[in-house]
Amino acid sequence: MDTKEKYAQYVNTSFVKSVEPVVVERAAGAEVHAADGKTYLDCFAGIAVVNAGHVHPRIAEAAKAQIDQLIHAASYIYYVPTVADLAETLARITPGALQKSFFCNSGAEAIEGALRLAKIATGKREIIALQMAFHGRTYATLSITGNKARKTRGGPYMPGVAFAPAPYCYRCPLKLQPESCGLACADAVEDVIKYQTSDDVAAFIVEPVLGEAGLIPLPDGYLARVQEILKRHGILLLVDEVQTGFGRTGKLFAIEHHPGVEPDMMAMAKGIAAGFPLGAFIAPAALADNFLPGEHLSTFGGNPVSCAAALANIAVLQEEHLVEHAAELGNWALGELKQLQEKHVLIGDVRGQGLMIGIELVKDRTTKQPATAEAARVRAFCREAGVLIGVGGQDGNVLRLQPPLLITQEQLAHAINTISQALTAC
Known part of the structure; x- marks a missing residue:
């Protein structure tokens, strides 16, 4: 066979x-x-x-060397040097005040954890996402995915999720023209807060380039306008860099295409370790420390082999x-x-x-x-x-x-x- x-x-x-x-x-x-x-x-x-x-030879060699030394040690129970080194590196290369990373196995798991942290840190329970967005295939990530084709036969989904219009200029959902719309799709986020929520929104989640929706970059100025709205309402900006991160868009992270915008939290996976299974979400210390002991964990999260590959991968991306x-x-x-x-x-x-x-x-x-x-x-x-x-x-x-x-x-x-x-x- x-x-x-x-x-x-x-x-x-x-x-x-x-x-x-x-x-x-x-x-x-x-x-x-x-x-x-x-x-x-x-x-x-x-x-x-x-x-x-x-x-890549350098990444493969780093993973092989780690395999000979340590494969698994439950990095949330014991101190593992490779995990600490990767967390320090991510704090250095990510934008703004992002500092403390939680390691897991995939992008969906990273976003699930980030959503939970957002709710705990803010004391709020609702989430706003974009129509057409895709954030994963677990229960919570499908709940915030604005794509019927991905969600069919899986509902009902998590309550407390509202969707804003996708900033899809080629097929504008508001039937406007990019040169004259005045970023109406960004202003629509305020309407979503006002009319679709109970004013209990913890976070707004967004991909800097909508990946599964058709590789749609956010328009210039969109995120800056949206972040102004979010700050007025005390809502966190959660950036999904699962597909856009680690050089894919010509910046180390795609959020860097949006000057002045600093995420409150960021989720990563895919390109983080060049094919080794690894995901992470990162937040400032003041946010990250809202987790209480035992509230969140991942058995294989922070796997030393994947973390060693990620460290080598980041070095390759930068040095080459x-x-x-x-x-x-x-x-x-x-x-x-x-x-x-x-x-x-x-x-x-x-x-x-x-x-x-x-x-x-x-x-x-x-x-x-x-x-x-x-x-x-x-x-x-x-x-x-x-x-x-x-x-x-x-x-x-x-x-x-x-x-x-x-x-x-x-x-x-x-x-x-x-x-x-x-x-x-x-």
């Missing part, structure tokens, strides 16, 4: 339409090598996880200038894709920050009818041509380019050319 047959028999994959027909045997840098001998250029990075590239590379290459790629948009009528919008780029396909640029089937065909064409990309968005019509940050311009040019060929074929 081969790997595909074993998946069909023993692995529950019913939550995805289909598993990509690629049996991954090994990977390095920006390339994935399949069991059949075929090599793929990876422009999805394990859903924006291996930011420093697959099996991958964050700056992502910014420069992302700007170049957006320019190339804008030119592609002029050539292919299927492309309705091109957007992104750094190497977090979305290409929205539409059947008609006037009606903006989502080209869902075409997006699936483009992805399949690219895969057959040896390029792995993602597809997302509310209607599954957005091509996702999120490669390892060490991808070269030549490699990315090849990927863009392959997408162009696929669009022609469609």
